Amino acid sequence: MNDIKIKIKDFEGPLDLLLHLVSQYKMDIYEVPLVSVIEQYLEYVNSMKTMELELASEYLVMASQLILIKSRRLLPTVTDEFEDDTIDLEQELLSQIDEYRKFKLLSADLQELHTYRAGFYSKEKTEIAADDVELAFDKNSIDLFLAFNKVLEQKRRELRDENNTIVG
Amino acid sequence: MLEVLLFVAGEEGLTIRDLSSLMSISPQATQQQIDKLKEKYENDEKSALTIIETASRYRLTSKDIFKELLQHYAKTPINQSLSKAALEVLSIIAYKQPLTRIEVDNIRGVNSQGAITTLLTFDLIKVIGKKEVIGSPNLYATTEFFLDYLGINSLEELPQVDESKLDIEEVSLFDEGNLTEDI
Numbered sequence: 001m002n003d004i005k006i007k008i009k010d011f012e013g014p015l016d017l018l019l020h021l022v023s024q025y026k027m028d029i030y031e032v033p034l035v036s037v038i039e040q041y042l043e044y045v046n047s048m049k050t051m052e053l054e055l056a057s058e059y060l061v062m063a064s065q066l067i068l069i070k071s072r073r074l075l076p077t078v079t080d081e082f083e084d085d086t087i088d089l090e091q092e093l094l095s096q097i098d099e100y101r102k103f104k105l106l107s108a109d110l111q112e113l114h115t116y117r118a119g120f121y122s123k124e125k126t127e128i129a130a131d132d133v134e135l136a137f138d139k140n141s142i143d144l145f146l147a148f149n150k151v152l153e154q155k156r157r158e159l160r161d162e163n164n165t166i167v168g
Numbered sequence: 169m170l171e172v173l174l175f176v177a178g179e180e181g182l183t184i185r186d187l188s189s190l191m192s193i194s195p196q197a198t199q200q201q202i203d204k205l206k207e208k209y210e211n212d213e214k215s216a217l218t219i220i221e222t223a224s225r226y227r228l229t230s231k232d233i234f235k236e237l238l239q240h241y242a243k244t245p246i247n248q249s250l251s252k253a254a255l256e257v258l259s260i261i262a263y264k265q266p267l268t269r270i271e272v273d274n275i276r277g278v279n280s281q282g283a284i285t286t287l288l289t290f291d292l293i294k295v296i297g298k299k300e301v302i303g304s305p306n307l308y309a310t311t312e313f314f315l316d317y318l319g320i321n322s323l324e325e326l327p328q329v330d331e332s333k334l335d336i337e338e339v340s341l342f343d344e345g346n347l348t349e350d351i
Contacts, residue, residue, distance in 0.1 A: 012253055013278030058278045099275055102329050107252075107259040109327040110318060114249065117319030119232030120220050121242050122179040153289045158248075 014062035015100040022097055029098050034090055035073055038066040170201050174228040181225030202226055223315035257283040261293050266307035268299050292317060
């Protein structure tokens with residue numbers, strides 16, 4: 001477990017990383033020993049820092065939440081209320097991971113649907129100009145601005161995504 | 169008549185209502201004609217065309233056996249795939265719509281602004297209003313193009329979460345994790 005060879009870039013944020021760690025226990029999410037998952041997470045984040053890799057701020061926020069859970073776990077139970085709060089914190093985190101997992105799987109399903117749809121190509125709508133058609137003046141300068149902006153933005157993104165693929 | 173209308177409409181497609189009023193026949197008769205034309209295309213091996221129904225519109229498209237050939241050539245936006253982040257955000261919006269950016273962020277645990285901008289530019293999602301809370305944030309929902317993008321006709325056709333599948337996926341995720349670690 002000490003070897004950390006997956007790049008943090010491969011994860012879509014702290015929940016994705018936690019999901020990965022939790023899934024290594026091969027059991028129901030709600031039965032996973034949370035303290036060891038927390039330890040792995042902190043170890044992971046730490047080693048990322050020693051390797052001076054860029055770390056999204058969300059990972060650090062999650063780290064502090066996990067430290068809170070872990071420290072409450074280690075403290076002796078003072079009152080029932082204290083105990084309940086700790087359990088609540090844990091349950092909230094677990095259900096967050098569970099919810100995230102659901103959408104991670106669903107997004108793979110959507111990708112599959114899209115891949116199938118993308119196999120069908122069609123042509124652009126044919127613009128037919130007829131003499132007796134009158135222009136409807138329903139577009140103003142804002143529409144024009146937004147339309148052009150959209151084309152620019154789309155191109156920019158395409159270029160950026162292409163670069164990302166090369167680097168990745 | 170049907171064929172030429174679908175040809176001219178191209179990727180925009182036409183609804184049954186449009187078609188039946190243009191051809192002045194009943195929707196049922198239109199449906200029959202569409203089915204017949206589609207069958208004709210499918211049975212004709214020399215024809216490269218077919219008809220698909222997405223977002224409740226009929227579109228004249230190429231058969232999917234030509235996709236490799238056309239992939240080299242076309243690259244229209246609908247045939248581009250999205251980044252992992254954008255896909256996650258899209259699926260969250262698809263199932264939970266309408267919702268705000270913060271709500272998406274909470275589910276993913278990361279900021280989703282970039283992905284949302286991408287989805288907005290590709291017209292897969294749109295702003296449908298404001299939430300009545302402090303700061304009145306935008307509410308996002310999917311567009312009609314989203315249905316076309318997935319090749320479905322309504323949101324009800326979205327795949328459901330299958331709990332039994334979840335368990336299997338969990339195991340396979342584990343194996344995958346191992347693989348990456350071994351490298």
